[in-house]
Amino acid sequence: MTLLAVPFRGRLLAPFTAALMLGLPFAGQADTAFQYDLPAIAPEVASETEEKPGWATQRFAVAAANPLATDAGYQVLKAGGSAIDAAIAVQMVLNLVEPQSSGIGGGAFLVYFDGEEVVTFDGREVAPAAVDGELFLDEQGEPLDFLDAAASGLSVGVPGTLRMLEMAHKQHGELPWAELFAPAIQLAEEGFTVSPRLATSLAGEERLRQDPQAGPFYYPDDEPLEAGETLRNPALAAILREIAENGSSALHTGDIANDLVIRVQGHQERGGTLSLEDLASHEAKQRAPICTPWRTFEVCGFPPPSSGHLTVMQILGILEHLPAVEAPLEDGVPSEAWLHGFLDASRLAFADRGKYIGDPAFVEAPGGDWTSMLEPDYLAKRAELIGEQSLGNGGAEPGNPGELSTAWGLHPAQPEYGTSHISIIDEQGNALAMTTTIEQAFGSRIMADGGTGLAGGYLLNNELTDFSFTPQDAEGNPIANRVEPGKRPRSSMSPTLVFDRDSGDLVASLGSPGGAAIIHYTAKSLVAMLDWGLDAQEALELPHAITLGGPAFLEAGGYPAATLEALNARGHDASERELVSGLQALRVTDDGFFGGADPRREGVVMGD
Known part of the structure; x- marks a missing residue:
């Protein structure tokens, strides 16, 4: 394999920086399964409806909501990775380039076909153990305004996307877990071009500005980032390195988990009850x-x-x-x-x-x-x-x-809001459909830096607002989708x-x-x-x-x-x-x- 530097907005970058950052073998070493090449062209597409041609392929295909994410999945499949491997790479890049829609702070459902049978993996968020049916009621027993509930610590469920992807990878992955994080880490370190859709979402959002971590990151000088600007996310790069090395437990225990809990419980207006025990006990389900x-x-x-x-x-x-x-x-x-x-x-x-x-x-x-x-x-x-x-x-x-x-x-x-969708079919005929979410655009409007002290990070979900705000109807009948401890919202x-x-x-x-x-x-x-x-x-x-x-x-x-x-x-x-x-x-x-x-x-x- 010949390794070439890739032109990127007027300068040359080593394409395998991410592998080096992860301590992975590189350049010609036989045990390297996957090497990520930084795409030479970042996505520059309209924020409104754009005519698309449809795409014919012969061996494999990946469809995702952002060209950089699609490209990461494509490179994984090209290197012999499975559909599950590609989905992991796609999701991590989406977390970076489409943070308003999905990420490690949220949840996902995955339907998978291994060539013989269909299985599903449930990475849905879970309500903390300390909640009750009155979570979203005010002092008078009336439902909170939706945005007041959503943009708060009250709305944050225990994230499940990473646990789910890890479970699926253990069963159906081909490439090493750590290598699948290389695209997102390199893009987070070197920077990516803010897309029109992200810029439009930021310009129309007010409550995200109020978050002490997200405000300065997405609104420098109190102005939203514009399409075409370069954005780096060093905090997310550091977090993903930890997850690449230590698996989903890096998010659910330790410093990253502690930072998440502090931000949820310490929200400036309405703190939530999510705890370290809630994070550590979360399990994906098949x-x-x-x-x-x-x-x-x-x-x-x-x-x-x-x-x-x-x-x-x-x-x-x-x-x-x-x-x-x-x-x-x-x-x-x-x-x-x-x-x-x-x-x-x-x-x-x-x-x-x-x-x-x-x-x-x-x-x-x-x-x-x-x-x-x-x-x-x-x-x-x-x-x-x-x-x-x-x-x-x-x-x-x-x-x-x-x-x-x-x-x-x-x-x-x-x-109800959300989300992002990924469809992949690999060369062996394995196929998946995965829908992934942090619920509303920008979720709870809480950004966590994993305790790194660096700029950026990832956004936490507002998934608990998918529960009914009221626990019973006017006749006193319980509502099936009411809030209960340990429950997954509909x-x-x-x-x-x-x-x-x-x-x-x-x-x-x-x-x-x-x-x-x-x-x-x-x-x-x-x-x-x-x-x-x-x-x-x-x-x-x-x-x-x-x-x-x-x-x-x-x-x-x-x-x-x-x-x-x-x-x-x-x-x-x-x-x-x-x-x-x-x-x-x-x-x-x-x-x-x-x-x-x-x-x-x-x-x-x-x-x-």
């Missing part, structure tokens, strides 16, 4: 996926505490029981006739979601089995509720998919793998950020790719339409005015708004793979 027949496919997704797969497949299952729409696409976008069924199916599915789904360690599944919510007979009865006129704003009630020993109350409407993340039902062959990997709207983005993309025959890029470019049970929202500028008018004539209470997804999708083709990246974000697909 769970059985839920694989659901649909059309000629088997769709595999994440079980509770995610509501994603169950709700996506309820929507698709209800649609199957409605009369076929003659023209689901009109002039290249979903038609009013198709949207009518999709939106009301979403209302029905979200009604069930709000009543039944929570952490399975605390919440009993209807009838003792979550798949009772997907039984064809049950979904057929739900579909009968959809007529020519919409169920309307709040008109969908939960169904009764199976007997319960406890009567749950209805989850109140609350904002999520909408929907990492999805699709297989051919007859052959068992892999068909696709996909997912998206977007809070509760992740469910709609994923469901529509599945229909577009696998029912309407669009390729991955075409499917991701379709305009969105969502409802969380109340009004309907159509993506601004995406539909003809006549579509909005026709939906409102049916009672949908529809209006336009910005709907910024971040879909990534890989579709298996006869020649290899074809990948798509959402035009609304900075993601790309790479592969050979």
